[in-house]
Amino acid sequence: xxxxxxxxxxxxxxxxxxxxxxxKVCECLLRRGPLSLQHVIRYTELSKIQVKNSLLVLIQHxxxxxxxxDEPDAPKSTQYMVLFDNIIHRVRFSKFLVTVSQExxxxxxxxxxxxxxxxxxxxxxxxxxxxxxxxxxxxxSLDAVQENLHKLVTSHYVERCxxxxxxxxxxxQDEVPARKRGAKSxxxxxxxxxxxxxxxxxxxxVEAKRFSLITDDERNADAVxxxxxxxxxxxxxxxxxxxxxxxxxxxxTEEQAVLWRVNFDEFIRRLRHKACTENIxxxxxxxxxxxxxxxxxxxxxxxxxxxxxxxxPLSLDSIYEEVIKNEMGRNMTFDHVRASLFQLSSGPxxxxxxxxxxxxxxxxxxxxxxSDEVESVVLKRYGKDAYRIFRSLSEAGRLLETDKIxxxxxxxxxxxxxxxxxxxxxxxxxxxxxVVGTTIFLLWKINKETLWKTVLDEMFHAxxxxxxxxxxxxxxxxxxxxxxxxxxxxxxxxxxxxxKKVRMLLESSQMKLDDAIMLFHDx
Amino acid sequence: xxxxxxxxxxxxxxxxxxxxxxxxxxxxxxxxxxIRSKQDMGIWTRDVKRETNLQDAxxxxxxxALQAKNLIKEVVNIQSKGRKHYMAAEFEPSKEISGGxxxxxGNLHTEFIEILKKLCVKQVERLKIATLEGLHDSIKRSxxxxxxxxxxxxxxxxxxxxxxxxxxxxxxxxLGDFTRIPVGKICYKCVSKAGPKIGAMASIxxxxxxxxxxxxxxxxxxxxxxxxxxxxxxx
Numbered sequence: 001x002x003x004x005x006x007x008x009x010x011x012x013x014x015x016x017x018x019x020x021x022x023x024k025v026c027e028c029l030l031r032r033g034p035l036s037l038q039h040v041i042r043y044t045e046l047s048k049i050q051v052k053n054s055l056l057v058l059i060q061h062x063x064x065x066x067x068x069x070d071e072p073d074a075p076k077s078t079q080y081m082v083l084f085d086n087i088i089h090r091v092r093f094s095k096f097l098v099t100v101s102q103e104x105x106x107x108x109x110x111x112x113x114x115x116x117x118x119x120x121x122x123x124x125x126x127x128x129x130x131x132x133x134x135x136x137x138x139x140x141s142l143d144a145v146q147e148n149l150h151k152l153v154t155s156h157y158v159e160r161c162x163x164x165x166x167x168x169x170x171x172x173q174d175e176v177p178a179r180k181r182g183a184k185s186x187x188x189x190x191x192x193x194x195x196x197x198x199x200x201x202x203x204x205x206v207e208a209k210r211f212s213l214i215t216d217d218e219r220n221a222d223a224v225x226x227x228x229x230x231x232x233x234x235x236x237x238x239x240x241x242x243x244x245x246x247x248x249x250x251x252x253t254e255e256q257a258v259l260w261r262v263n264f265d266e267f268i269r270r271l272r273h274k275a276c277t278e279n280i281x282x283x284x285x286x287x288x289x290x291x292x293x294x295x296x297x298x299x300x301x302x303x304x305x306x307x308x309x310x311x312x313p314l315s316l317d318s319i320y321e322e323v324i325k326n327e328m329g330r331n332m333t334f335d336h337v338r339a340s341l342f343q344l345s346s347g348p349x350x351x352x353x354x355x356x357x358x359x360x361x362x363x364x365x366x367x368x369x370x371s372d373e374v375e376s377v378v379l380k381r382y383g384k385d386a387y388r389i390f391r392s393l394s395e396a397g398r399l400l401e402t403d404k405i406x407x408x409x410x411x412x413x414x415x416x417x418x419x420x421x422x423x424x425x426x427x428x429x430x431x432x433x434x435v436v437g438t439t440i441f442l443l444w445k446i447n448k449e450t451l452w453k454t455v456l457d458e459m460f461h462a463x464x465x466x467x468x469x470x471x472x473x474x475x476x477x478x479x480x481x482x483x484x485x486x487x488x489x490x491x492x493x494x495x496x497x498x499x500k501k502v503r504m505l506l507e508s509s510q511m512k513l514d515d516a517i518m519l520f521h522d523x
Numbered sequence: 524x525x526x527x528x529x530x531x532x533x534x535x536x537x538x539x540x541x542x543x544x545x546x547x548x549x550x551x552x553x554x555x556x557x558i559r560s561k562q563d564m565g566i567w568t569r570d571v572k573r574e575t576n577l578q579d580a581x582x583x584x585x586x587x588a589l590q591a592k593n594l595i596k597e598v599v600n601i602q603s604k605g606r607k608h609y610m611a612a613e614f615e616p617s618k619e620i621s622g623g624x625x626x627x628x629g630n631l632h633t634e635f636i637e638i639l640k641k642l643c644v645k646q647v648e649r650l651k652i653a654t655l656e657g658l659h660d661s662i663k664r665s666x667x668x669x670x671x672x673x674x675x676x677x678x679x680x681x682x683x684x685x686x687x688x689x690x691x692x693x694x695x696x697x698l699g700d701f702t703r704i705p706v707g708k709i710c711y712k713c714v715s716k717a718g719p720k721i722g723a724m725a726s727i728x729x730x731x732x733x734x735x736x737x738x739x740x741x742x743x744x745x746x747x748x749x750x751x752x753x754x755x756x757x758x
Contacts, residue, residue, distance in 0.1 A: 285715055339699060346693045376722035380731045388686040395686075407623070410683050412631045413601065455724070462729035465738065465746040472747050473756070501758045509727050516723035 002030065002084040003457035006521075009464040010087040016467075017090060018057055021046070025054035029064065029082035034195070036077040055080055059164075061119035062086050062261055066165045067199045078165055081199055085522065089264050091463075091514060096267045100157060107140075107148045112157065112262060120161050120259045123149060149260065150213050159210050159263040162203035269306050272523045275515065276362065279369045280350060284343055290329045291340040292350070294322035295360050307523065313357035316341070366523050373516050374455055378428065385411045386419045390428070390446070399432060399443040420444050427454055456520045463513050470506045473499065547589075550577060554585040558595050558609050563617040565598050565610030599629030624676060639680050640687075642667055644713065647690050652700045652710045655681065681711055688714060728755050 002010070007030045015023040028043045029035060035043070041051050058064035063086050066078050089096075093116045100112045114129050115121055121129070127145045134140060152158040204210060273296045281289035295314055298321075302312035320337050323329035332340075341358055344351040348368055352359045371394060379387040388409040393400060406416035423429045424444070428451060434441045474481065480488070480495045488496050547555060553575050558566055566574075572582050586609060589595045598616045600608040610616060618624075625632055646661050647653045653661075658681070659674050684690045695701040695708045704710060724730030728751035729738075738744045746752060 282720060283715070342696055342698065346696060347691055372720055373722040373724060376720060376725040377730055380721075380725040381733075384687075388683065391686045391688070408679075408682060409686060410625065410631065410633070410636050410679075458729070458735060459724060461735060461738070462724060462727060464740070465729050465749075465752075466727065468740055469746040469749075469752055469756075498758045502756045505756065509723070512723040513727065 003453065003460060005457045005460035005464060006084065006088075007031065009460045009467075010084055012464055012467060013087055013090050014058075014063070018054075018061075021050055022054040022057050025051055026058060026063070026082060026087075029080060030084065034067075034079040034081040034199075036075055036079055038077065040080065058082070061090075062264075065162065065199055065203055067202065068165055068167045070167050070169045081196060083196075083200075086264060088517070088521070089268075091510070092267075092271075092518075095271060095511070095514075096262065099267060099270050100152070103155070104148075104151060107144070108152055111145070111148050111152060115158065115260060115262045120261045122257060122259055126260070146213075153211050153213055153260075156211055156263055156266040158260050159266075160205050160212070161259040161261050162200070162205065166199065166202035168198055168202055265306050268518070268522050269303065271518060272306065272362075273300075275369065275519060275523060276360070276365050279365055280344070283368075284340075286328070287332065287336060287340045288343050290323060290326060290332065291319065291337055292344065292360065294326065294329060295319055295351070295358065297325075298322040299360065309361075309363045310352070311360035311362065313354060313359050315357055319358060362523075366519065369519055370452065373519065374451065377455070378423070381426075382419060382423060385409065385415065386423060389416065389419055390423070393429060393444060393446045394448075397446075399445045402442050402444070405444065417442070427451070452520060456517070459513060459517050459520065463510065463517060466506055466510050466513065470503070470510075473502050473506070546592075548585070550581050551585040551588050553577070554582060555589050555594055555611070558589075559611040561610070563610065563614040563620070565600070565608050565614075565616065565620055567600070567603075568607045568609065571609070601626060601629045604629055625679075636680070636683075639668075639672070640684055640689075643677070643680050643684060644689055647711050648713050652693070652695075652704065652712050654704060654708060654710050658711070685711075690714060728752055 007027075010030060011023050011027050014026045024044050024046065025040060028040055032039075032043065037048075037051060037055070040055070041048055044051060046054075055064060059066065063083055065081050065083055067081065068078055069075070093113075096116065097109055097113060101109045110130070111126060114126055118125075118129075123142070123146060126149065127140070127142050130140045130145060149158065273293075276296065277289050277293045280292045295311065298314055298318055299311040316334075316338065319341070320334055323332055323337055341351060341353075345353050345358075348364055349361055350365050352361050375387060375390060375394070378390045382390075389405055389411065392405060392408050402417055402420065403413060405420070406413045409416070411419070420429065420431075420442070424431045428446075430445045430447045432443045432445070434443060477495060477499045480492055480499060483492060483496075554571060554577070557571060557574055568582065568586065571586070572579060575582065577585075586595070590597070590609075594612055595609045596612050598608050598610045598620060600606060600616075600620050602619070608620070610620075615621075621629070625636060627635075642662060642665075643658060646658055646665070650657060650661065655674060655678055659672070659677050662668065662672065662677065681690065685692060690711045691714050693710050693712055695704040695706055695710050697704065697706040701710070722730075728749065729735055732738070732749075732751060734744050738746070738749070740746070
């Protein structure tokens with residue numbers, strides 16, 4: 001869901017990172033959807049080589065995915081699709097690095113940084129990069145790099161790059177029964193979102209290969225060995241990978257030729273988990289946060305996609321086992337954990353209890369966190385009474401009449417009408433008029449779906465503004481920044497100190513705002 | 524339900540009221556009977572004129588006379604405070620007219636509501652987990668108020684506190700703090716965090732900017748020229 005300001009923000013990022021040319025190609029794809037090379041050339045009015053190189057840059061940095069649509073009415077050429085989410089992820093690289101640094105040592109962090117910076121690298125390229133920045137005599141062996149890469153791949157932070165150009169065939173007939181009956185023209189209509197998901201799904205290597213360090217040679221050897229044994233179920237599957245591989249990676253049989261990249265999904269999942277835990281901590285307490293964090297860890301393996309609605313069910317014993325793995329958790333008794341679980345399920349159901357098992361309701365946690373964010377904007381924009389009115393509408397989830405609202409929130413009727421009217425003008429709430437005889441009744445409601453979209457768009461707008469302002473501040477104070485530290489005196493020193501504070505405030509606001517964007521867009 | 528049967532709205536006629544009605548002129552009598560027939564809803568002067576078909580001056584004069592004889596009174600109608608609204612002296616304004624228990628002379632009794640809110644929060648804090656009945660009881664016993672509040676009134680206050688994000692509703696499971704409370708019963712407890720959290724958007728100028736829709740990178744209103752930004756980044 002790329003909103004208008006989302007697109008503007010994405011283009012701002014691309015322009016900053018790769019310049020105007022690449023941004024022009026990117027804009028064309030963002031605004032028009034997937035296109036062939038020819039079409040991009042025509043729309044951007046750039047030369048073929050310019051477009052080609054720009055696309056290569058975008059592919060290298062995982063912002064564009066190529067694919068081929070093998071459907072009767074589809075164009076017979078490679079299509080290029082921009083990956084909006086991956087562009088936005090570029091402002092989160094520091095968060096990804098912090099995540100890695102909390103689990104692994106410096107070399108893994110450096111390795112992740114290299115991949116973030118260069119988009120896609122082979123093992124050899126990573127190794128070369130490491131040695132080029134090391135001081136002489138301090139060279140790092142290929143084995144050491146491989147070992148660390150292995151750690152990151154095993155934890156799914158790094159993955160093999162997707163297929164360079166997956167072929168999308170028409171979905172099976174029984175998957176789309178409606179289409180069969182439809183008119184001829186409806187055949188080609190594919191929902192843009194669905195297409196993006198289809199392309200990504202088709203490009204991702206099969207799970208076993210995606211996170212496998214085994215080289216193709218070894219794999220072939222394995223396959224032969226399996227063939228001899230011919231008793232395991234995996235044989236067929238494995239041979240299938242081989243077949244796929246030989247089609248695509250023709251010639252690339254060396255391990256060194258495998259391209260690696262950072263797996264954004266895993267990072268977003270981790271950040272989602274962190275957001276859940278922190279949300280519970282502010283809403284309830286540390287105990288509840290430790291328990292939810294343990295539950296997230298214990299059910300992690302069962303999670304298939306980032307936006308999982310509910311976790312796998314967990315028993316009290318398995319939760320406790322996970323809790324005591326954590327240093328903080330070791331202070332907790334079995335009863336304390338039980339009490340925290342009750343706390344988590346007795347108010348808004350963050351945790352659902354089903355036949356003695358406990359399930360995390362991600363959706364409930366996220367929904368409340370989103371409401372908190374919007375409500376705090378309402379509070380700041382329209383005041384305390386409006387905050388209460390907004391919350392009562394949000395809680396009701398249906399149309400309410402002005403007088404009824406006024407009675408529940410203890411605000412004078414006239415004032416209630418004024419506040420409601422103001423929020424309605426700004427599209428925060430929806431209004432319906434009912435005329436009974438000569439009396440007009442005004443009914444109000446929050447349309448969450450549209451409001452959330454508006455809020456997200458405003459967030460992208462705000463993120464863009466923060467970034468523009470930051471660049472402006474730095475540009476304004478260029479003179480101060482260029483001055484060596486020992487010559488910063490008097491007014492220059494004051495200016496420098498101010499700039500430092502401005503930078504800190506803007507940067508921390510950017511990070512916080514990005515958390516909120518993830519909450520509405522990625523979680 | 525007919526208002527006639529409402530015990531609270533009907534008061535015993537004042538002694539000697541009959542004698543004063545007897546002393547009314549014909550016009551006064553017509554006006555009085557009309558106003559009285561509206562019971563605790565009262566009537567707007569314009570409607571009196573319309574329904575009696577009397578001239579403005581006559582109606583005004585009659586109303587003045589009736590008021591002087593303490594037969595009718597002027598009341599505030601919260602639906603339209605500017606209108607002159609009259610009611611026979613023996614009635615108390617209905618909820619529709621007065622605004623209900625929380626209104627005094629047509630105005631929301633905000634100070635009283637604030638006091639009650641504070642009192643309720645204090646009691647919930649003290650009790651840790653409280654039911655509506657428990658709160659009603661403890662407030663009564665505390666003697667902090669010189670008026671009796673109904674359970675419904677306390678419930679209204681609690682609802683408002685939930686909307687204020689000061690307290691939250693929880694369901695009893697009959698264990699721990701809930702031992703004395705039946706399973707499934709709605710209870711109230713204080714929220715652990717202090718006040719509403721300030722979100723990411725609310726803490727930057729753009730989040731609360733009234734001109735955000737007019738703001739563009741190169742426009743008259745832009746992040747470069749923004750007055751809110753300037754103020755925000757003043758160090």
